Structure formats: structure tokens, C-alpha cells
Amino acid sequence: MSSSSPQPAHVIVMGVSGTGKSSVAEALARELGTRFVEGDALHPEANVRKMAAGTPLTDADRWPWLDLIVAAMRREAQEGNALVVTCSALKRSYRDVLADSGAVTVFVHLSGSRELISSRLGGREGHFFPQALLDSQLDTLEPLGPDENGFAVDVAAPLDEELREIMRRLPDHVGARPDAGPDAARPHREAAARSEAAARPEGAADRAADR
Template sequence: MSTTSHDHHVYVLMGVSGSGKSAVASEVAHRLGAAFLDGDFLHPRSNIAKMSAGQPLNDEDRIPWLKALNDAAFAMQRTNKVSLIVCSALKKRYRDLLRDGNPNLSFLYLRGDFDLIASRLKDRKGHFFKPQMLVTQFEALEEPGADESDVLVVDINQPLDDVAASAIALIENN
């Protein structure tokens, strides 16, 4: 089996809440005609119930969800030239679970600093911004290092159209 191919590749848009994962994925999917899956749709009922009750998920809660995302990535890369999955994938072990058995999977890390993302969250219409939630996200984030060569970094300190164009350029040159 080949290691990586330009065709039939899955890109996981990762980053903290508020980094623009869904907006960027939607725009990139539209421009490229790519398949797009919001990873939150694959949470098991128990996780949805827990989050609805205001309880944070722990690593044990996330394992069945990450395995479902891994299976979705496997299926998507078999049927689509380019597929996008939105998943924060904040920890290396989460990324490793997504990689397992999916050699045609890469990550697009939407990287921005705390102040930039906090200001964007405050500006969202109809969104109640809780600064502590963002603090928690940054505390959980294990930034990809040099050992994760399948992670492509997108600077989000630019307008959405430019972030999407940067992501597309990375996809086309990967």
C-alpha cells in the first residue's frame, strides 16, 4: 500500500475552539468540491448527553468517538479525492488514533494565538463567549512538533478567504 497520495486524501482541520475549523472546512470543501464531515456528528449518545449536561469529556469518553472518526476517514479516502474532517485533535494521542491505518491522512492545523481567537469569539453574533473555555482549550493543546510531519500549519491571522486559500495551497502542494 502506498504511503501518501495526492488523490484520495483526508485532511483533518484541527485547532482550538474558535480557530475557524468549520468555516474554513466549509469554504475549502465548496471551492474544491471536497467531502466534508463535522466530527461532532459522530459523538456517541453518551458523549452528547454528558456535554449537554455541562460536563466535559475525558480521554476515555473520546476514544470511541476518535475510533468512529478513524473509520469515517478510512471510508472517505476510499471514495473521495479530497475529504475534510473537522476535529480539534488537540492532543498528540488523539491525532495518533486518527492516523492509525490511514496513511492518506494529514492535518491542517489552524494556528492562532489566544488574543486573536478570543477577539473573534467575542465578535461572533449570538455566541456567548466564555473566556475560561478558551483557556481550557489552550491548556489541552499539544502543539504538533517536528515529529508530526503530516501536520500542515495554516496561519489564521488573516481574513477567512485568505485562510481558505492558504489551506487549499497546502492541499494542492501536499
């Protein structure tokens, strides 16, 4: 792999419904300049109907959906493209399948209290997912294990802070993988530096440089 074309690295923004996956992933893809795939859009129609009717999905319902997501990640990796993907990825067994994506894969777990998530779901309009299913999602959730490539972020922070934290932490998780090329984390480090600079009050960088 040449140093001008680092190996792609996919980011999966995971967590129970209402933690902000779509909001965070869309902004993250913009910051990183990569494509964004909304995992919910790949659910078979029967899954959407089931959730809308208030019935939690089973493993059997989720496997075909997870297969579609990992197939999209593999396709893009073959083309040399990285993706930011939203997927609840609630169980370790699901993530083991998703991580086999043909590229370095980093999981960003959006995590928060039941009360906070429930109030955000309550404030959301026009979405098929009923607030009542939140408890089943929380019961099913298996947090990231220490041997998984990813990290958790607290969703109590405002969206822009959450995003900056993710941008700061991402490069280490991209670069640390044995399957990462020597330059895999370079675009992430550059994007993180741009995002830090943009978040500073105007002129702060210049004043700091003068001191």
C-alpha cells in the first residue's frame, strides 16, 4: 500500500436506539470526508414492521440485516473506500461478524442512561421505533469487551463535544490494529487536527503560537 493511499478504515457507530447514532455518524462522515451508510435503511421491510408494531427483533431477524451491512462494508473496502455506518450492533457475536469487513473496523459505542435516552426518543418525531422497545435493547446490549477495537462515548455531552472526542480518539484505534497499513491513521489524524483547530476560538491558535 503506497503512503499516498492509506488503507481504508470503517467506523461503526453503535448503541441502543435513540443514543444519537444517525446524528453522530452523519457529522462524523462529514468530518472524515467518508461515505455514510444508515444501517436502519438496510433493514428488511419485515423487521421495520415488527419493530413498529412494538416487537423486539430476534437474532434470526438480525442476521440477514447484519449480512447486508457487512457486505456493503466489504464492497467499499475492495474499492478502497472507508465507510461510517450506523448499526445497533448490540451483541458481541454481531460485532464479530461486522468486524470481518475487509478493512480495519472501529466501533464507537454511544452510551447513556436509560432516562436520557428515553427522553430523547420521546422528543423525536416521525420515526418508526417505539420508545417502549428501549428496555429490550438495553437488556440485549453487551458492551464492548477489552479485546474489541473500539471505545465508548457518553452521549450526555452536546453533539459537537461528542464529535470532537470521537475525532480525538479514533486515530489510535485505527492505527493500533495489526492489519492497519503504516499510514492507515493518517487521514484520521489530519481530520482530528482540522476539527480541533475549527473548534478553537478565532485567533487562539495564532495567539498560542506567539507565546
